[in-house]
Amino acid sequence: MAGLVFLDAPGLASMLPPGMFERLCASGTRMSYAEGALVQARGDARPGLSIIRDGAVQIGNPGLDGSFVITSILGPGHCFGEMTLFADLPRTHDAVAKGATLIDLVSPAAYERFAEANPALTRAIMTMMARRLYALLEFADDLRRLPLRVQLAKLLLATAGEDGVTATHEELAARFGVSRVAIGTALRGLEKDQLVRRRYGRIELPDRPSLRAWIADRTMLAPV
Template sequence: MDMQAWRQRLLSGHWFNHLPALLQDSLLAIAKVRRLSPGQRLFRRGDPPCGLYAVLEGAVRIGAVNEQGKEALLSLVEPPHWFGEICLFDGQPRTHDAFGVGLSVLLHVPQAALLELLEEHPHYWRHLALLMSHKLRLTFISLEQLSLMPAPARVAHRLLLIAEGYGETEHSRRILQLPQEQLALMLSLSRQTTNQILKELQNKGILNLSYGEIEVLDLEKLRVAAQG
């Protein structure tokens, strides 16, 4: 696929779709397509800033592993989401590890070229700030839920967010390519607890579970379950 074909995929996301046409053109002009094999590392915590990324196909796993081998999974970034903007603002090292999930295709906007573009057009910084503020808002909501919401509501809410593209896409998805252990890691729950909650949602006719996949059968009932 050429860059204009990828552009159509990116336009399905609210952030890129609402950028000025000149900024869209400029980002695509300096971007490169990068492919990751399953499990291939994109960057690790502590690496220097390397730019902005968008997922075109596949997914990217963002997280960290401590010295004891315990993993924290922050998110699974899927098309047409963008990530990596924090280091653009502060110039500091990467905060987490990023790995490809399955065969993945990314759009990479290199740091130096992007900073040069922003130097020439400083008003574009606002658009990058909107990208970051949307994720910050979701982070605050997740922290609140961690403290206040029971586990079943947290599971339902996270599934609802994923199905609705974290508010970034127009149309919701029925099929979520999400193994149960990854969902458990995202929510800091045990796999056993997560599996039990998912089975209860399946018994209520809200979900259908299969290997590595969760199918949303009733989005409205899932929305109600997410309210606690």
């Protein structure tokens, strides 16, 4: 499924030597999910590494007030559930299939056998987790410090593909825990500054160097 991957971190597939990713997936159990199916629920204690082979998974949590905040949307080659392997912790978020989705679930025992024979796997997992934590720390600081328009610009720049970003206003609103109206206002402001172009279901970034400079002028932090 083509679309937005709300995660400024590489997928596991891109971090493993050729052939290793396919062998790892083959060590798991193939699971098939229809659009909207619940892949996991917050508090699920089932351990294992979930690897997305096709489709996408929306990670987030519903609030008691009926709101839903998206943490990330993951696509093929990404994985989740690492904390259940290394820290014996329950899953912290709901995961819902976006479109027909295939997932290979690698059990702790299968992971241990594979990692023992392929040390590069655990190094890749640790690097991936560090990159995710790095991105989340930046995002947490942005939430406290930056206006929504700047937060949105950073997300669009970080997650854009060649054709821009494929996302609905609802998805963007849920990512930041705000209303569709607030997202629409932020996008109109960016479009007025000629930094984005809104299309149906898609946001184009016509001048990424200018967008990057615009963000840098407003982050109020030293670059890293």
